[in-house]
Amino acid sequence: MRRRTFLELALAASASVPTLAGAGRARLGRVVVVGAGFGGATAARYLRLLSGGRIEVTLVDQHAAFTSCPVSNRVLGGQRTLDDISFGYDPLRRNHGVRFLRGGVTAIDADKSRIVVDGEALPYDRLVLAPGIDFIFDAFPQLASAQERIPHAWKAGPQTRNLQRQLMAMRDGGVFTIVVPPQPYRCPPAPYERACQVAFYLKRHKPRSKVVVLDANPVITSKRVLFERAWRELYPDIIEYLPGSEVRQVDVASKTVKTIFDTVKSDVLNFIAPQRAGRIAREGGLANAEGRWCAVDSLSYESTALPRVHVIGDAIDSNLPKSAHMANAQAKICARAIVDLMLGGVPDPAPAFANTCYSFVDDRQAMHISTIYRYDAAKKGMAADGAGFLSDRPSAQEGADADAWAQQIWGDVLGQAARPRTAPGAHT
Numbered sequence: 001m002r003r004r005t006f007l008e009l010a011l012a013a014s015a016s017v018p019t020l021a022g023a024g025r026a027r028l029g030r031v032v033v034v035g036a037g038f039g040g041a042t043a044a045r046y047l048r049l050l051s052g053g054r055i056e057v058t059l060v061d062q063h064a065a066f067t068s069c070p071v072s073n074r075v076l077g078g079q080r081t082l083d084d085i086s087f088g089y090d091p092l093r094r095n096h097g098v099r100f101l102r103g104g105v106t107a108i109d110a111d112k113s114r115i116v117v118d119g120e121a122l123p124y125d126r127l128v129l130a131p132g133i134d135f136i137f138d139a140f141p142q143l144a145s146a147q148e149r150i151p152h153a154w155k156a157g158p159q160t161r162n163l164q165r166q167l168m169a170m171r172d173g174g175v176f177t178i179v180v181p182p183q184p185y186r187c188p189p190a191p192y193e194r195a196c197q198v199a200f201y202l203k204r205h206k207p208r209s210k211v212v213v214l215d216a217n218p219v220i221t222s223k224r225v226l227f228e229r230a231w232r233e234l235y236p237d238i239i240e241y242l243p244g245s246e247v248r249q250v251d252v253a254s255k256t257v258k259t260i261f262d263t264v265k266s267d268v269l270n271f272i273a274p275q276r277a278g279r280i281a282r283e284g285g286l287a288n289a290e291g292r293w294c295a296v297d298s299l300s301y302e303s304t305a306l307p308r309v310h311v312i313g314d315a316i317d318s319n320l321p322k323s324a325h326m327a328n329a330q331a332k333i334c335a336r337a338i339v340d341l342m343l344g345g346v347p348d349p350a351p352a353f354a355n356t357c358y359s360f361v362d363d364r365q366a367m368h369i370s371t372i373y374r375y376d377a378a379k380k381g382m383a384a385d386g387a388g389f390l391s392d393r394p395s396a397q398e399g400a401d402a403d404a405w406a407q408q409i410w411g412d413v414l415g416q417a418a419r420p421r422t423a424p425g426a427h428t
Contacts, residue, residue: 131278
């Protein structure tokens, strides 16, 4: 199957509109979606599409604009700016009738079927949560208040810009350290792509510097062979990879990390902490899988903790990668299931979708992995259908495909062709 064909099928998965003929045009109900990232914004759009506009949808987020985590590592490499990957929500309102409400959700009152947004009650018939991830600083509480000095930059936005500025200000001959948490975490290959992008920048501008990757995992967690090859061929004297690096101590002032094997003092320290479901999911009693993730029914993404509350994206407990493409696909399954349930039917008993993930190794070359997932009735969850497809090696053609993937998924999430606020190009 050609790569572009696979991509088109992956983005179209589970997006067919159910037949509403004979069901009348009565309003079906009100759905509130909390979190306007890849999962939440997609769910809001498809709830309107799949219901023929008969479901009233309110999308709630504390941010005024959508900023893409995919592609954000390229801001560090100098090929993109934050404006290039940031978009407004107006197309969802204008093209699909989604009401956007900016605010912070402070409570979920499931008994009264409402949430509280900045002190105001907002009722729902069904609630969709796409809360994303928060960070676990229990082992190193000093990092929670040191995010300006030691940013995670694992949520694209101001911290991405902060990390870029620290990289640009770093002395030639300095050390940029990336701490990778144990799985599961958001976007498995992203720390290693980040190492490539930082190394690409250093190779051009500060060639005596190096990147140290302190990985808590025993091996590279995704695209291992391809990353190892890229590091050998492109950055042999820049990237130093140290697997099995369990962190024991962090000194904020000196940016020094002690692991069970090494002590690394950094000029720039990018500490990516372990992760869990976002705050509102935990405070709402939805993080019922080890107190960390949200358990859901994979046919509808309805929470196993609260009825008529659905959870999608990185916050759920599943054997699926925590990726933007997964959140986008889950949102479509969830939206379809909610429409079916509001029509008095049942969710599709055999959902299937694909996950595609690209990683850039320099300014032009990328590589990807694609996998199809199908519902396994015996395990009551999604499972990989075969080994999937992995690139032979990074290439400029795959870089062009990666750019096309980003444009397609942004358009799918936001409801129109996504145009960056500035023209793509080199930014140093």
